[in-house]
Amino acid sequence: MLTSARNQLSGKVTAIQRGAVNDEVEIGLADGQKIVAILTHGSVESLGLQTGSEALALIKASWVILLSDVSGIRLSARNQLAGTVQEVSTGAVNSEVVLKLAGGGEIVAIVTNDSVTNLGLAPGKAATAAFKASSVIVGVKA
Structure with missing residues (x-):
């Protein structure tokens, strides 16, 4: 699957919590971390999840x-993936930061x-990537 989304993390569905309109889908990654996505019930069915x-x-x-540093911080963002900064590419205003996850995957942030x-982000520094469950798009192989 080709997409413009920089972050494409594969895993297995470990849980689905059904709702009246939206379902919560949990995807387990190879390193044991999990991603939670909020999808419409119709999307869960049409994807065959x-x-x-x-x-x-x-x-x-x-x-x-x-x-x-996430110690003592509570966030409403359901997804929090721990990793180590692998690379920082600096632009005029923004930087692209690549985190290496424990299982070998990567997540990129702008x-x-x-x-x-x-934040003192530099290669080798520990960091956590956070994002909302509603920001996750789920795909499956056709």
Whole structure:
């Protein structure tokens, strides 16, 4: 599948919680971390999602927020993936930050240069990528 979304994380559906309109779909990644997505019930059905199904979570890099220290912080964002900064590419205003996840996957965030400086983001530094469940697009192989 080719998409413009920088973040394409594959895994297996580990749980589906049905709702009247929206369903909560949990996708387990290879490293044991999980992604939660909120989809319409119709989308879950049309994709054929069920526990054990292979699924792809798509998240635009601009939807990802980075944290350098999550101790003592509680967020409403359901998805929080821990990793290590692998690369920082600095532009005129924004930077692209690539986090390497424990299982070998990557997640990319686009953040301001000021945020990179303020958070001390540099290769080798631990960081957490956070994003809302409603920011996750789920795909399956046709």
